[in-house]
Amino acid sequence: MSMDRGAKQTQTTKMEAAMRQKKRTTWSTIVVFTMILALLTACGGNGGNATNNQPNNTNEGANNGNATSETPAATETPFPEKGIELIVPFNAGGVSDILARSFAEAASEIIDQTITIKNVGGGSGTTGNYELVRAKADGYTWLWAATGHISSTLHITPAQYTRDDFTIVNKAGEMAVVVVVPKNSPYESLNQLVDEAKANPGNITVGNPGEGTVVALLANILEDSQGIELQHVPYQGSGPLLPSILGGHIDAAFMNVPEVRSQIEAGELRALAVLSENRVDALPDVPTSGELGVEGVAGGASHFIVIPNDVPEEVVQKIDSLTKEVYETERFKQLMDQVGYQIAYKDSADSKAEVDAWFELTQGVYERLGLLQ
Amino acid sequence: MEDILLGVASAFSWVNLLFCLLGVALGTIVGVLPGLGPVGAISMLLPITFAMEPTAALILIAGIYFGGLYGGSTTSILVNVPGSAYSVVATFDGYKMTQKGRAGAALAISAIASFFAGTIGIILLTFLAPPIASVALRFGPPEYFAIILLGLLVLSRLTDSSLIRSYMLIAGGIVLSIIGIDQMSGTLRLTFGQSWLIDGLDFTPILMGLYGLSEVIIAMEKKHQKPIKADLSLRKLMPSKDELKRSTAPMTRGSFLGFLIGLIPGPAMILSTYASYAMEKRISKHPEEFGKGAIEGVAGPEAANNGASAGALVPLLSLGVPFSALPAILLSAFIIQGITPGPLMMTENPTVFWALITSMYIGNIMLLILNLPLVGMFASIARIPPRVLMPIVMIFCFVGAYSVRSNMFDVIVMIVFGVVGYLFRKAKLDPSPLVLGIILGPMLETSLTQSMLIFKGDLTMFFTRPISGTMLALGVIVTIWPPIYRYVKRKRAVKNA
Numbered sequence: 001m002s003m004d005r006g007a008k009q010t011q012t013t014k015m016e017a018a019m020r021q022k023k024r025t026t027w028s029t030i031v032v033f034t035m036i037l038a039l040l041t042a043c044g045g046n047g048g049n050a051t052n053n054q055p056n057n058t059n060e061g062a063n064n065g066n067a068t069s070e071t072p073a074a075t076e077t078p079f080p081e082k083g084i085e086l087i088v089p090f091n092a093g094g095v096s097d098i099l100a101r102s103f104a105e106a107a108s109e110i111i112d113q114t115i116t117i118k119n120v121g122g123g124s125g126t127t128g129n130y131e132l133v134r135a136k137a138d139g140y141t142w143l144w145a146a147t148g149h150i151s152s153t154l155h156i157t158p159a160q161y162t163r164d165d166f167t168i169v170n171k172a173g174e175m176a177v178v179v180v181v182p183k184n185s186p187y188e189s190l191n192q193l194v195d196e197a198k199a200n201p202g203n204i205t206v207g208n209p210g211e212g213t214v215v216a217l218l219a220n221i222l223e224d225s226q227g228i229e230l231q232h233v234p235y236q237g238s239g240p241l242l243p244s245i246l247g248g249h250i251d252a253a254f255m256n257v258p259e260v261r262s263q264i265e266a267g268e269l270r271a272l273a274v275l276s277e278n279r280v281d282a283l284p285d286v287p288t289s290g291e292l293g294v295e296g297v298a299g300g301a302s303h304f305i306v307i308p309n310d311v312p313e314e315v316v317q318k319i320d321s322l323t324k325e326v327y328e329t330e331r332f333k334q335l336m337d338q339v340g341y342q343i344a345y346k347d348s349a350d351s352k353a354e355v356d357a358w359f360e361l362t363q364g365v366y367e368r369l370g371l372l373q
Numbered sequence: 374m375e376d377i378l379l380g381v382a383s384a385f386s387w388v389n390l391l392f393c394l395l396g397v398a399l400g401t402i403v404g405v406l407p408g409l410g411p412v413g414a415i416s417m418l419l420p421i422t423f424a425m426e427p428t429a430a431l432i433l434i435a436g437i438y439f440g441g442l443y444g445g446s447t448t449s450i451l452v453n454v455p456g457s458a459y460s461v462v463a464t465f466d467g468y469k470m471t472q473k474g475r476a477g478a479a480l481a482i483s484a485i486a487s488f489f490a491g492t493i494g495i496i497l498l499t500f501l502a503p504p505i506a507s508v509a510l511r512f513g514p515p516e517y518f519a520i521i522l523l524g525l526l527v528l529s530r531l532t533d534s535s536l537i538r539s540y541m542l543i544a545g546g547i548v549l550s551i552i553g554i555d556q557m558s559g560t561l562r563l564t565f566g567q568s569w570l571i572d573g574l575d576f577t578p579i580l581m582g583l584y585g586l587s588e589v590i591i592a593m594e595k596k597h598q599k600p601i602k603a604d605l606s607l608r609k610l611m612p613s614k615d616e617l618k619r620s621t622a623p624m625t626r627g628s629f630l631g632f633l634i635g636l637i638p639g640p641a642m643i644l645s646t647y648a649s650y651a652m653e654k655r656i657s658k659h660p661e662e663f664g665k666g667a668i669e670g671v672a673g674p675e676a677a678n679n680g681a682s683a684g685a686l687v688p689l690l691s692l693g694v695p696f697s698a699l700p701a702i703l704l705s706a707f708i709i710q711g712i713t714p715g716p717l718m719m720t721e722n723p724t725v726f727w728a729l730i731t732s733m734y735i736g737n738i739m740l741l742i743l744n745l746p747l748v749g750m751f752a753s754i755a756r757i758p759p760r761v762l763m764p765i766v767m768i769f770c771f772v773g774a775y776s777v778r779s780n781m782f783d784v785i786v787m788i789v790f791g792v793v794g795y796l797f798r799k800a801k802l803d804p805s806p807l808v809l810g811i812i813l814g815p816m817l818e819t820s821l822t823q824s825m826l827i828f829k830g831d832l833t834m835f836f837t838r839p840i841s842g843t844m845l846a847l848g849v850i851v852t853i854w855p856p857i858y859r860y861v862k863r864k865r866a867v868k869n870a
């Protein structure tokens with residue numbers, strides 16, 4: 001009540017002053033508003049942002065390019081002559097995104113051009129992948145691909161491309177999957193867990209970061225290879241899965257090494273086995289499943305550099321050698337070490353073989369789950 | 374002890390103070406603009422922090438984290454456009470206050486409540502984090518299910534409309550939230566073979582349509598609308614003594630309530646605002662003022678979401694476990710710096726830890742100093758005549774909806790829900806139960822499915838686990854008590870008559 005009266009009073013007494021002032025405030029506010037809007041459109045609209053801050057290098061690179069193209073008998077194709085766009089088929093902030101950004105950061109030492117990250121999330125990675133398939137085949141659009149959307153995801157998600165619609169240049173590395181149990185769990189080894197599952201089918205609850213993900217598929221593959229039955233409990237990503245396994249609400253969990261390494265080191269979780277061919281640097285004391293006599297359960301999310309088909313062969317070679325150099329930089333090694341990621345270069349043929357093998361392996365699993373499309 | 378002092382000293386170094394200021398300023402801007410939230414802003418900035426010194430990088434990012442929550446309710450209060458899900462509640466009474474010419478007071482109390490709750494939250498975080506965190510771990514999927522169900526039962530009473538109508542709207546919201554690829558099973562639901570539905574509906578465009586665009590449509594109906602008269606003298610911009618007095622208790626309750634809810638995984642910040650609003654309305658001596666511009670309805674929820682943001686840091690810092698998207702992006706920032714939050718952080722990087730905590734106190738003070746003068750500028754927006762303001766609001770909604778995922782589909786969703794919101798207003802229906810369904814639906818479903826898998830089909834275990842059992846019992850009481858109470862009262866009234 002008092003506030004209403006107050007407002008009315010000042011209205012009458014300061015009417016004129018207010019009128020004069022009002023016009024000014026109104027317009028200044030509109031200007032500020034518009035400026036903020038413009039800012040928003042500028043930063044939100046492109047959905048990505050330049051990662052390397054090298055305004056000088058860009059010019060230099062262009063000049064070098066001109067110089068070489070003027071000499072007629074250039075033995076080597078000048079590449080890259082302009083900025084490269086690296087599509088990340090996931091939204092910003094996830095593990096794959098961080099890896100790609102780390103790669104772009106390390107690449108600034110090797111590649112004289114800006115690498116722009118473009119996040120195209122959605123469709124479990126298929127939306128961004130399709131964007132690459134449609135891109136110009138000049139070698140300036142790359143995709144930071146993960147195993148799923150270039151192979152097993154195609155079994156279950158309708159996509160507008162096939163596995164033959166893009167070229168894998170090479171493999172950057174992989175995230176191994178580790179089987180963990182809470183610190184007070186009765187299971188001391190993977191074998192004990194398998195034995196229990198054999199004795200009481202479906203009694204052990206095993207969490208995974210989402211059915212159909214590479215990590216969850218490994219749990220299915222373990223079942224198939226050992227002839228056991230687990231009670232799968234899918235979560236929406238590893239974020240919600242972690243507190244559930246820490247709190248002992250489930251018996252075991254399958255997770256990517258980078259996501260649980262610190263919990264294992266702190267003794268909050270016990271790692272039973274890593275599901276990869278070799279031990280991983282991040283967890284040197286944890287045996288592989290193969291060492292424990294559990295064969296045929298190896299895999300994980302690998303990352304590849306993928307480009308459109310029909311990029312000239314010499315450009316593909318150049319991309320291969322440049323990115324390989326990036327993987328070998330101290331900067332990249334250091335960044336990957338912090339994340340707990342395993343750098344593991346494979347050339348185009350070996351990468352393709354790995355992806356194909358995973359595609360074949362998962363087909364049967366999806367079929368059994370009734371998810372095959 | 375020496376580490377603590379070193380950390381505090383490091384936070385006060387001029388470089389770190391500068392990064393703290395930069396962080397909170399950026400956060401405020403990001404918070405005010407609808408669409409691109411703190412999560413998006415931090416992930417865009419992550420590459421820049423690669424090259425930075427860890428302490429400075431984390432201080433910068435923590436600044437954005439807290440700053441984003443300060444500005445969040447500005448557009449809700451001024452133009453009825455919630456920039457994010459946790460500022461929907463601010464439209465209930467905040468926008469009504471603006472229409473009454475009290476925009477300044479609403480904005481100021483929201484800044485003060487944010488500061489108040491932020492500080493309380495950080496104090497609790499500093500001293501109680503490890504013991505509280507271990508309690509949080511006792512909550513598994515069955516407990517989440519019980520909490521969400523209890524929340525829906527309590528919050529369905531938030532509106533004045535009939536209970537059946539609320540339940541139906543919640544159900545409708547849950548159905549909308551199902552659309553798209555199911556994260557758990559990987560199957561497609563309600564997409565009708567349309568590829569643009571695979572990723573489902575994002576709730577930010579829905580909120581902008583329901584609240585913002587529908588407001589614009591309503592304004593178009595009215596001829597000659599006079600601008601809201603608001604006095605912009607400093608004395609009138611700030612809350613009056615009476616308003617401050619009315620806000621103190623809601624702010625305090627909101628801070629603690631928010632902090633506790635922040636310990637729950639999932640949409641804790643959103644839940645905290647609704648819970649605080651429901652509580653204030655229940656406790657208030659004049660509940661009829663709620664929804665008509667009660668300052669308690671701004672102060673409580675505004676404190677709650679800041680309390681929740683501090684609470685959400687407890688599991689992150691003491692366990693290394695992010696409970697929602699925002700702490701998850703903070704975790705990424707930590708890992709990139711080679712610092713692993715969690716049980717080992719205090720012993721491995723004590724200086725960084727204490728510098729970060731200290732910077733949170735500093736950042737909160739900076740935010741208050743930064744935000745209070747902005748109140749005047751923002752409040753003057755309320756005086757722009759509707760014929761100028763409303764088109765700007767509309768552009769704001771379009772740009773905001775687009776910038777969430779850089780996707781035209783979201784803009785269409787925003788328009789559709791703008792029309793839906795308009796029809797709701799015409800039918801005098803409150804859309805908030807629908808919003809609750811959309812926001813809480815996925816978690817309700819996920820936790821139920823997980824619980825059933827963990828229980829191997831034995832649903833009685835919901836009641837035998839102490840925490841979930843208690844919550845569900847409360848839910849039953851909340852649901853059946855009011856009708857019984859009414860029945861008894863009527864019986865008595867009949868007897869007396």
